[in-house]
Amino acid sequence: MNITATRFATKARTWLLIAGLTGLLIAIGALIGGGALYLFVGLAVLMNVAGYWFSDRLALKASRAQPVEPGTMPELEGIVQDLAQRARVPQPRLFLIPSEQPNAFATGRNPQHAAVAVTQGLLQHLPPDQVRGVLAHEFAHIKNRDILVSSIAAMVAGSISAIANVLQFSLLFGGDDEDSALGLVGTLATIIVAPLAATLLQLAVSRQREYLADATGAQLLGRGAPLANALESLERGAQAAPMAVNPATASLYAVNPLPRTGVANLFMTHPPIAERIRRLRELDGESSIGLVA
Helix, strand or coil: CCHHHHHHHHHHHHHHHHHHHHHHHHHHHHHHCCHHHHHHHHHHHHHHHHHHHCHHHHHHHHCCCEECCCCCCHHHHHHHHHHHHHHCCCCCEEEEECCCCCCEEEECCCHHHCEEEEEHHHHHHCCHHHHHHHHHHHHHHHHCCHHHHHHHHHHHHHHHHHHHHHHHHHHHCCCCHHHCCCHHHHHHHHHHHHHHHHHHHHHHHHHHHHHHHHHHHHHHHCCCHHHHHHHHHHHHHHHHCCCCCCHHHHHHECCCCCCCCCCCHHHCCCCCHHHHHHHHHHHHCCCCCCCCC
């Protein structure tokens, strides 16, 4: 499968997962109805819209990132300028995170308000071609509008969790569930299963966007090797020096910055590093890798 087909297939899987989330929300909402339901769903939507709109400020503050003054890091700034031209996006603001772990993330509600943050460890421990590979991955997130996509997934998943909360309140405080459309068993099942299913689908969306960012980053560079080599370095660095970050922002990073806890792959925000590297190596075997349109 060539790079264009890979990107198309990954995008299609993303939107199929979001369609599944939306279908689950509509099905449960149609069965329940009620004013409290709309209130909780409205609050979930409002919170996620606010999180999307202020995503850059929240993520940068949580990571203690500091702005890079123009002219102070010419090599890094040159890479950023070149990748912005290749990706055909505005040059993002650049930030430095005070952490020894090599890692990076991109944030911002759209390419016009984007920011890229890199750790001190990334610049200290990785050679320039691997730094370029990591930054290509982050520029791919900006180009693919992944903050928007992940916000949509979070909004729908949050609404499903809000419905489960409504049902839980109803069950605890005198709702007549035996006469409801769901019944007592259906209500209990929805309280337990619906949020779990929504979370699994949301995490699957996150993993697909990481695969897409890898493929797009390889296309920006013209080959996958710099990013594949960088992922190996980032994984070693993450295991050697876990970063104390808010779990809510962990999905933003190029690789999971948190300590490994043996959680099953279904509950991971990032795909397995070995699989990401395999796919990038496979792309280098294709003859059609070129600059992304």
